[in-house]
Amino acid sequence: MLGASTVMSFYRTYRPRVLEEIDNASVRQSVELLLTKPKSQLPHAYLLSGPKGTGKTTTARVIAKLFICMKPKKNGAPCGTCAECVAIADGRYMDVLEMDAASNRGIDEIRSLRDGIALAPSLGAYKVYIIDEVHMLTNEAFNALLKTLEEPPPHAIFVLATTDPQKIPGTVVSRCQHIPFVRASTPDLMHALARIVKEEKISIDEEALTLITGNAEGSFRDAVKSLEQVSFHKGNISVAVVQKTLALSESSRRETFLAHLVAHDGGAALRDIQKLVQDGVDTKAFLVDCLIELERRLVSDVMTKKEGAIPSGLRDLVSRLTQAYGELRSSPIPQLPLELAVVEYCENKAISIKQKEINASPITSRLSPVNKTHEEINNPTAGLLTLEKLSEHWHDVIDELKPFNHSVAGVMRSTRPKDVRNGIVTIEAFYKFHQEKLSETKIKEMIGTILNKLFGEKVKVEVVLGKK
Structure with a gap:
């Protein structure tokens, strides 16, 4: 059954508007700590970092309300009901400016923002700038932003949000109060959905709610969107309904x-x-x-x-x-x-099993002493790398190659070890251009280095063209 939110989506309708409604417990506690000091003593810049859908933009607006609310509660938290709080929640308060750095990432946009910061607020005592996906800014834009963060006017508050904090310069991070966001826990997601279920009078089994939260991958937004999707079902919503509606597997x-x-x-x-x-x-x-x-x-x-x-x-x-x-x-x-x-997982096992059968055959056992080379007799470490061992760990070889050359690792996925003999590893490629690529001297040396690292044996690498 659908209630008050038929005009707007659940996520917009039930987005937390006050501090108490923030479902992420650790984030809520971090913001509550700000209430212990007067506004004039609070940091002027905040960095909210974490996965998508975990409530960063929502929390940014709550922080903006903390500075601008005209009727704060006794503990200093924003009321959420005054004209200023309502305008901020609706995105129409003049002194709270939201900017998407993904589409406004250049130095010109930041310079324009910096010029506007110098102007006094139009309505209240503070002007709040919320910059989403801040890691998308160019280096020049970050340098311009840094100058503003170093010497901000008393009325300016910055709230930076990002899903990739590693891309933000350390000089910018060091000037911000950092509030990390983690993926929402199942209890936090259940708490958020329970509030919507109650308001919308939705009939849904608890097991069905648990299935929705489990499929949300820690995202409040995804969980709420899934709940809204199944809410159009007439009658009680069971696990089977959720599975069918969201195309989930049993x-x-x-x-x-x-x-x-x-x-x-x-x-x-x-x-x-x-x-x-x-x-x-x-x-x-x-x-x-x-x-x-x-x-x-x-x-x-x-x-x-x-x-x-x-x-x-x-x-x-x-x-x-x-x-x-x-x-x-x-x-x-x-x-x-x-x-x-x-296919790769099953074929890799088949190759390994076949090689074990060959090595275990009576003929191989009888011939092995005769086939030992002079080098193997005089070098006890020679022969530690076998075709069986290489076949079993071929995927590990490919994984080790990725940091050196991702494209070579991709080509290697279509190959297999063919032979290991007399200090030479022969790799079988099934496409001419794959063989030519892997036969380059520097590529063969790279593969040899990886094999030495993994198996402790220096080998040469040869690449041959096989039939598919």
């Missing part, structure tokens, strides 16, 4: 898919993905669900130190699925990165 579907992966049944896992797509399930949400379960298993195994409780290739599987998640956004086919991860 736990049984996830468990079946993971079981097929653990068994290295690539065909069955790919069929699971195809069924997923046919049923309209969100691939990203499904992948996150799988990673959450795998992370739980991984941590449980490490904490309890149970051997054999989970497959030995779990770390490799988590790594591949995490990489697939990162590639979802840029993929022209939504499910393709997940399918590629499945």
Whole structure:
């Protein structure tokens, strides 16, 4: 059932307007500390940093109200109901200026802002500047902003918000009161949704609310948007309704898919993905669900130190699925990165098993002493790197290459180790241009350095063209 917010979205209607309504407990406590001093003694600049949807802009407006509210509460907190507070919440108060640095990132915009700062406030005692995504400013713009932060007029207050604080110069950060935002906890998200459910008179099961919060990835905005989406359902909202409306996957579907992966049944896992797509399930949400379960298993195994409780290739599987998640956004086919991860994971195991069979064969065992070279006899460390070991850890080799050359690491994903003999590692590429790229002297030396780092053995690298 829809109530007062039929004109505006839930997120805008129920955005916290006063300090007590901020659902992020740690942020609320940080802002409450500001109430212990008179306004004239408070910092003139604040830096709010954290993931998207965690309430940075909302908190920035509450801080603006703290300075401008004409009818503060006994503890100094803004009332949220006076004309000034209402105007700030609606984005129409003249002395609170909000600027998006993503689209106003140049030095000209900051100079214009600096010129306006020198002017006295039009209505009250303070003028507040809220700069969102401040990390998008150019270096020149940051330098201009820094001069203003160093010597601000008494009436100027700055609230900078960012999702990437590492990109902000240390000189700017050091002049701000930093309030870090973390992803919202499940209790914080439940508290925020419960307030909306009560006001909108929505009939929804608690398990359904829990499912919404679990899918929000710690974002208040995403949680509220999901609640609004399912609120159009007529009647009581159950877990099944949430799953269908938000295109989420059932736990049984996830468990079946993971079981097929653990068994290295690539065909069955790919069929699971195809069924997923046919049923309209969100691939990203499904992948996150799988990673959450795998992370739980991984941590449980490490904490309890149970051997054999989970497959030995779990770390490799988590790594591949995490990489697939990162590639979802840029993929022209939504499910393709997940399918590629499945194929690579299952094929990597198949190569390792085949090599073990070869090494264990009676013929190989009988011939191995004869095939030892003079170098291997005189050098005890020679031969530590085997094809079996390299095949098993091929993904680790690729991961180690990424910091040196990301494009080479990408090419290596389409190759496999073919042979390890007499101090030479032979890599098999399946495309001519891949072979030519990897055959460059500096690239082969780079790969050799990585192999030496991982396996403690100096080797030369050769690249051959194989048949697909």
